Amino acid sequence: MSARLKAPLGALTLDNPFVNASGTYGYAVEYADFVDVARLGGVSVKGISLEPRPGNAPPRTAETAAGMLNSIGLANIGIEAFVRDTMPRLRELGVTVIANTFATSIEDFVELAKRFDDVEGIAALELNISCPNVHAGGMHFGVSGEAAGEVTSAVREVTSLPLMVKLSPEAGDICEVARAVEAAGADVITMINTIRGMVIDVDRRRPMLGQKMGGMSGPALKPLAVRMLYEVYQQVSIPIIGMGGIGSLRDSLEFFMAGAAAVQVGTANYAEPGISLRLADELDAWLAERDLALTDIIGVAQD
Amino acid sequence: MKYLRTRITEVLTPAPNYKLLRFAGDEPIPARPGEFVMVRGEWGVHPVLPRAFSLVECGEFGSIIVKPIGEGTELLAGMEVGDVLTVFGPLGKGYDMDNAGRRPILVAGGVGVAPLLYLAREFHDAGTRSVFIYGGRTEDDLPLSEEIAEVADLVVTTENGARGEKGRVTAPLTRLLEEDNNAIVYSCGPDGMLHAVSDASQAVGVPCQLALEAPMACGMGTCKGCAVMGTDGTYKYVCYDGPVFEAADIFEAAS
Numbered sequence: 001m002s003a004r005l006k007a008p009l010g011a012l013t014l015d016n017p018f019v020n021a022s023g024t025y026g027y028a029v030e031y032a033d034f035v036d037v038a039r040l041g042g043v044s045v046k047g048i049s050l051e052p053r054p055g056n057a058p059p060r061t062a063e064t065a066a067g068m069l070n071s072i073g074l075a076n077i078g079i080e081a082f083v084r085d086t087m088p089r090l091r092e093l094g095v096t097v098i099a100n101t102f103a104t105s106i107e108d109f110v111e112l113a114k115r116f117d118d119v120e121g122i123a124a125l126e127l128n129i130s131c132p133n134v135h136a137g138g139m140h141f142g143v144s145g146e147a148a149g150e151v152t153s154a155v156r157e158v159t160s161l162p163l164m165v166k167l168s169p170e171a172g173d174i175c176e177v178a179r180a181v182e183a184a185g186a187d188v189i190t191m192i193n194t195i196r197g198m199v200i201d202v203d204r205r206r207p208m209l210g211q212k213m214g215g216m217s218g219p220a221l222k223p224l225a226v227r228m229l230y231e232v233y234q235q236v237s238i239p240i241i242g243m244g245g246i247g248s249l250r251d252s253l254e255f256f257m258a259g260a261a262a263v264q265v266g267t268a269n270y271a272e273p274g275i276s277l278r279l280a281d282e283l284d285a286w287l288a289e290r291d292l293a294l295t296d297i298i299g300v301a302q303d
Numbered sequence: 304m305k306y307l308r309t310r311i312t313e314v315l316t317p318a319p320n321y322k323l324l325r326f327a328g329d330e331p332i333p334a335r336p337g338e339f340v341m342v343r344g345e346w347g348v349h350p351v352l353p354r355a356f357s358l359v360e361c362g363e364f365g366s367i368i369v370k371p372i373g374e375g376t377e378l379l380a381g382m383e384v385g386d387v388l389t390v391f392g393p394l395g396k397g398y399d400m401d402n403a404g405r406r407p408i409l410v411a412g413g414v415g416v417a418p419l420l421y422l423a424r425e426f427h428d429a430g431t432r433s434v435f436i437y438g439g440r441t442e443d444d445l446p447l448s449e450e451i452a453e454v455a456d457l458v459v460t461t462e463n464g465a466r467g468e469k470g471r472v473t474a475p476l477t478r479l480l481e482e483d484n485n486a487i488v489y490s491c492g493p494d495g496m497l498h499a500v501s502d503a504s505q506a507v508g509v510p511c512q513l514a515l516e517a518p519m520a521c522g523m524g525t526c527k528g529c530a531v532m533g534t535d536g537t538y539k540y541v542c543y544d545g546p547v548f549e550a551a552d553i554f555e556a557a558s
Binding site for chain 2: 023024030063065219247272
């Protein structure tokens with residue numbers, strides 16, 4: 001990767017700004033046969049909780065206009081199996097690992113952070129305070145500034161890793177949440193997680209998904225995500241990783257110009273598991289043609 | 304596993320509402336019967352997800368059979384020679400062809416014919432004669448039956464009686480299993496059919512492998528979208544633990 005693609009995120013600098021989003025790329029090792037996963041800007045791994053989770057009742061996915069809903073319910077192998085079985089392979093492959101963590105209490109978020117602090121090969125910790133798919137959990141931390149600040153500062157005290165906090169578009173005022181997590185010591189903001197939607201199966205006269213609602217993602221979400229990022233950029237000084245419906249170079253440019261220092265690619269991975277590498281190459285060519293570096297275009301669409 | 308940009312080389316209409324798409328890329332995708340590929344055309348952002356298909360044929364080219372039932376399959380069914388098809392695979396766990404001396408009985412309905420025609424050809428090439436029970440609602444729901452007849456003993460059922468035996472696949476299956484239960488059953492088709500095939504096989508203690516279908520996003524075991532509850536009380540993932548399962552792992556025996 002060329003130097004013009006470098007994406008500084010405070011203490012951490014990514015070789016390129018394309019990170020694969022949590023929940024859409026497993027633990028990355030699954031793709032190593034046919035994608036050079038070490039070249040990815042990073043991989044935010046499938047959300048990890050203290051204990052393994054089986055996930056929600058099916059059906060868990062439904063397609064929508066230029067997007068999809070998922071109600072996976074954070075099915076995952078748990079931190080113990082991840083650290084023991086998956087991390088050695090990720091280190092061997094040279095993947096830039098962002099440990100995405102999920103919990104339903106501050107104590108559990110703190111415990112996860114403590115345990116990841118000693119694990120070799122973790123580039124950053126990402127707190128998922130915005131999952132819409134788990135009852136009595138997760139998202140309530142992301143919808144108010146006070147709760148988001150509380151969990152962020154509790155984790156900040158116990159981790160030496162760069163700390164990313166992933167925000168929910170369902171916050172009453174996402175700018176307030178962003179300011180709160182910055183004040184509480186977050187190094188980076190990731191935004192946005194999915195927003196809850198519903199599809200009705202008209203033949204069965206019932207919601208399509210087993211859990212009725214699911215998080216909406218994909219291209220349909222992009223204008224909402226860009227608008228929120230544009231607003232949050234004006235309110236905080238820490239770097240922001242933008243996400244929501246990116247599937248092309250131009251999509252990613254919108255996020256960079258709105259103020260994103262890096263981006264995450266999610267739903268588009270399903271159609272093309274190597275898309276982030278293609279976009280990195282396309283961005284490199286686009287910047288080279290204009291004799292620019294990535295950092296020259298961040299936030300240029302702001303007044 | 305490979306991710307290939309292929310082109311459609313041939314489009315056939317094996318029955319009024321079915322298309323067979325043949326495609327070729329720079330290299331073949333070496334899938335076994337029952338393994339599948341994720342397929343998508345270059346149609347922009349909607350529908351966003353690829354579709355899962357078992358391969359009918361696999362060699363220099365691959366082929367899939369498409370019945371339009373929604374937006375994605377309608378777009379695929381409308382594709383023409385020369386169009387680009389992105390394909391990745393092979394994925395999942397296919398049929399176990401080790402029949403241990405048992406006579407293979409293949410039971411298909413609708414697009415479920417895809418992996419079973421491939422399987423019947425593989426048994427034929429290995430010198431094993433199989434029975435192929437093929438059920439449709441009408442005579443228009445039996446694509447590729449001539450190809451099946453070339454490699455297996457074909458038994459056809461239609462619900463309206465227009466071709467073959469009137470009724471469903473369960474009647475000839477039950478009869479065959481009563482005659483001789485030194486058999487192994489392989490099936491793919493609509494959910495109701497799979498249930499019935501599982502019941503008929505489990506009732507006489509005959510091993511039975513079913514290929515399931517589920518909406519899926521990744522096809523690789525990573526998104527955890529295609530969960531089905533197994534008889535052991537844990538979720539199985541159709542794309543990764545399957546799509547082919549032992550019937551008893553998915554469906555309780557009928558009491």
